[in-house]
Amino acid sequence: MTPTAQPAAGTTLGRPRVLGRWHRLPIVLRLVLAVAVTMSLVLSGAAGLVYWRVEQALDEQLDADLAAYSHDLRSDLLTGRKLSGPDGSAYQVLTPQGKIIEASDLVRTEHLLNGADLRSVAAGASVRRDIGGLASLDPHTLRLRAQRVKLPDRTVIAVAAVRRGHRDEALRELLAQLAIAMSLTLVAASYVGYRTARAALDPVERYRRRAASLADGTSGVRLPVPEDRDDELTRLGHTLNEMLERLEAASERERRFLADASHELRTPLSLLRAEVDVALHRPRPAAELTDTLRSVDSEVQRLIDLTNALLDLEQLGGTDQLARSPIDLPELIASAIDPYRAAARREHRNLSVDVAPGTVNVDTNWIHPAIGNLVDNALRHSQGDIHVTATADDGHLRLTVTNEGPGFPSDFLPKAFDRFARAEASRTSPGSGLGLAFVAAVVTSHGGTARAENTTQGAAVSLDIPC
Template identity: 40%
Template structure:
């Protein structure tokens, strides 16, 4: 139930409770301090009057004119406990015999009631005077009336102050949350059809400003990711369209008129080649999609890079020989890294295939240690990457203009980078003027 209440009301309620406790404590403190000050003033007057009365006791006058005007009364109690002198004369005994007996041993301050009601209380000081006791009393009526007025004022001012403070707290909370409400309204209108839309950022340099800035940065990242996925789907659709169209054409031509066995065999062979291309493209797309979700499922084991490079070179040896080229391996046999052999072999095959398809001369596979890792390099002797192609070589479906007529999906180097990153490494391109040098860096320990 509490969660359904708006935050501004909850903040105002919490502020009201805190302010009520503060006002209650402050009111109690003020009341007690005023009461203590008034009582201390009365006691001080009693002690001053008692000292003066003792000094003039032989004159027969117990109180001076000012004391009588303030309402003070006084008595002298004899050794037998009876009142021997009073001012005024008709004053009844102010203290019980027990209190008088205690006063013979030292001053006694006490409060007594000399009639019905709260406003008939008196503050009494009993002081010894030889074998007698001087009793001086001051009425507390004025003091208690002052305290009652103070209490009434606190009862009125406290709730009024609490109401004003609560209203101020509500307005303050509403003002503080107004930018949040503005961001909420704008966020409700943002969708995939409103690219570039951002939340309003308040001018104040506070937490709300930081929140709006962070959310706008998140929107920018989401927009970039959405655009990346749109481009990925569009590029994948484009790449799939060509082999599917060729496959459909081959099958339609085979069915258009009666064909000889040789022609049917050629048509089926061409369709099988396009099917293989489709399967390979689908596998590459699946690997890229899994790498986005960090779910390649690596099986880490010690991999001998020299043995892996030689087996890869053997796989491409016939193709390289047919093109009048060769593949050289310059890796010691004892160079090992913890890796997934199948994924690392796939990445290395893509590098060699890319070097044979777009480079020239000898393709060299080498490895060298760099810090705590190992770099696996594939170099050729061609023209290398141009600066604009090198900047986007690892992007998906990225191909240079001169490479578009040579086939390929443009996913080879993207898969290389995905495999390297899945192993905790990276991929890069070096341009030294003597050809292309593409490498992947792998940690040597895991």
């Protein structure tokens, strides 16, 4: 079996390690480094383009001078004139074997062509090359051109050369100037990038410090958001302020819920303890013990009902997606209300229903008990007849439960759907104050609204649910 090649450790670990170090850097430093690297690339590209254009222009001029001098040298050889050249030039006349026949003082003893150059020129080609590099400070760097010249009595190789000193010096000066300009520009761009990043992130840091004060239990904290702007940071500030308001409201609801729940649980538990203490205080007849057990059973049932209501509300609040399904509206209303008809008859009250034909798309597991809670509340806390109406049109289920009686107290209406909210008149009646809160939670989870109001006949609770 051929062993599987394992990637090098540097390949698999190097990149995540570098990325990890990069992401651990402060944002300002990352922005400045990104600006510096980007500007370096841009400046390097611009400097390279400038250098290439200047070098090309200088080379064109130098090549033109070399071509003119090479032509003059060839003409002088053919006509037999004395060989000469402009200032800064040099020449050599060689045999095809490379022996110097005649040369200017600058290159009298130096062989300008190597063996490969000699063979190329002897074969009829023209050779052009440089002697010395740009980094060399030798003023006698040359650019030469060699060509074959057929004289009447022999064939020679004419080498014309011009000095590159001025050209190289100009390019070195250009490189130095470009390096200085790039350095200054890079420093300035990095500083501007740093100041810009700081100006952009300082509000975020102020927001962080103000929001951190929430950990100390400070209430009413709001971020300082300017009202005369509409940029990304301003919108972030408004969003965070809205979030802080919601957090404070949720915290307040939680404190109120814990206080109400503790109160509601404390009462039945205290009664249970009192009943048991009385029963244990001294021997009791069987009839008294039976009454005590009935009372205990009533309080236990009250605790169970309260616990179940709290669990239902918690479960509903954690439901991410409702299991909607189509159901016939008259069938839904009948199945939700029929269990309460016997209780209505016992109290000699009329429970009437007016339902229009139609189909609704709802989660019956939640809508069914919500409708039942409305009817149960009407039976518990009102007198007279109860009337239920329901219609399904325009994609909405509209349901109203009305009852005859004095209606809701005016100070109770704004908080009718709050948890443990109970009108003073109903404090002594059975119930936990979670019925309408459960109804509101079900309706809200369906994307609908619930409304409690008083009518001329009594109280009414209306539901509007998209279906």
